[in-house]
Amino acid sequence: MSTNPTHITAPVGTPFIEVVREFDAAIGLVFRASTDPDLVSQWLGPRELTMRVVEFDARAGGRYRYVHTASDGAEYAFHGVFHTVTEALIIQTFEFEGAPGSVSLETRTLDDIGGRTRMRQNAVFPSVAARDEALGAGMKHGITDSMDRLAELLGSGAVRQGR
Amino acid sequence: MARTPEEHDRLDRAFAALADPVRRAIIARLSTGPATVNELAEPFPITVQAVSQHVQVLEQAGLVTRTRQAQRRPVHLDPAALEAVTAWIDTYRLQAERSYRRLDAVLEKLKEEQ
Numbered sequence: 001m002s003t004n005p006t007h008i009t010a011p012v013g014t015p016f017i018e019v020v021r022e023f024d025a026a027i028g029l030v031f032r033a034s035t036d037p038d039l040v041s042q043w044l045g046p047r048e049l050t051m052r053v054v055e056f057d058a059r060a061g062g063r064y065r066y067v068h069t070a071s072d073g074a075e076y077a078f079h080g081v082f083h084t085v086t087e088a089l090i091i092q093t094f095e096f097e098g099a100p101g102s103v104s105l106e107t108r109t110l111d112d113i114g115g116r117t118r119m120r121q122n123a124v125f126p127s128v129a130a131r132d133e134a135l136g137a138g139m140k141h142g143i144t145d146s147m148d149r150l151a152e153l154l155g156s157g158a159v160r161q162g163r
Numbered sequence: 164m165a166r167t168p169e170e171h172d173r174l175d176r177a178f179a180a181l182a183d184p185v186r187r188a189i190i191a192r193l194s195t196g197p198a199t200v201n202e203l204a205e206p207f208p209i210t211v212q213a214v215s216q217h218v219q220v221l222e223q224a225g226l227v228t229r230t231r232q233a234q235r236r237p238v239h240l241d242p243a244a245l246e247a248v249t250a251w252i253d254t255y256r257l258q259a260e261r262s263y264r265r266l267d268a269v270l271e272k273l274k275e276e277q
Contacts, residue, residue: 003267006260010195021263025270033269043265045258135195 010135015125017135023117027110030117031087034058034108041066059085064092080106094123102130173225180224185209186217190240193227194256197237 007020023030033039037056045051045068054065065079080093080103090108095101108121125131181187189203204214218238221227229236 003264006256006263008195008256008259019259021259023263023267023270025274029270029273030266033266033273039269039273042269043262045262 010131013128015128015131017123017125017131019119019121019123021119022113023119025117026115027087027112027117030110030119034090035085058082058090096134099130099133102126102133104130104134176224177226180220180226183217183220185214186221189214189217189221189238190226193238193240197230197239199235199237203238 004022004024007018009018009020010016033043035058037053037058040056041051041053044066050069052067052069054067056064056066058064060082062082062085063079064082065077067075067077069075077097078094079097080095082090082092084091088110090106092106092108093103094106095103102125104123104125106121106123108119111118111120123131125134181190185207188206192198192203192206200215200218201211203218204211207214218227218229221238222229226241227238228241229238
């Protein structure tokens with residue numbers, strides 16, 4: 001199974017995040033995996049956390065809500081409403097319940113590229129600040145975390161000794 | 164995990180380059196898309212020349228590349244070089260990446276079932 005790169009573009013000073021990714025599967029399967037709750041729960045999520053789908057009614061006007069549980073018991077819940085659901089186009093709202101009121105609008109298109117599928121997802125946040133927060137929170141955490149790990153690695157001598 | 168001496172050298176250079184807060188901020192900025200040195204310099208209270216020197220260090224460490232587009236010379240993150248060191252830089256991208264890899268696996272399973 002090959003791994004296709006994920007391209008993320010988030011131009012400075014805009015409220016947008018665009019994600020483009022190709023999949024080695026037909027458009028019908030990608031659509032199914034994106035709309036069937038049993039399948040969605042197997043892959044969707046910001047981290048390798050336990051995922052619980054509370055509701056996932058992928059049709060125009062339907063709602064979704066899912067909860068990720070971290071190993072320390074912390075819960076991260078997300079919900080939204082589907083506006084448009086077709087194979088080629090899904091439009092939905094997205095809200096992290098940890099930042100209530102900051103609702104982004106997601107437009108996801110699927111393109112058949114010769115039996116494979118290109119997914120393009122555009123998220124529009126209510127403000128540049130909200131976008132930066134969504135993007136930056138993870139990054140800041142990642143950098144801090146990584147510098148800690150780097151310090152440990154350098155301290156242990158593992159880098160030089162090639163453990 | 165065994166690494167070749169070249170990989171160690173590259174990691175050493177990358178980590179040394181990233182041991183500076185301005186250069187880490189530049190990398191974080193570039194993880195959202197390419198930018199010119201002038202654009203990179205905007206958020207910092209230091210000169211464009213100083214930022215240019217930081218970019219050179221990152222370039223020598225193999226973390227960024229510069230392309231020529233007419234008069235612009237945008238700086239890009241080098242995805243291949245970053246593969247080794249980015250596990251901790253861009254969680255947003257990694258989170259998306261992880262999800263999509265799991266989706267790849269789900270799709271493989273669906274294909275087998277057909």
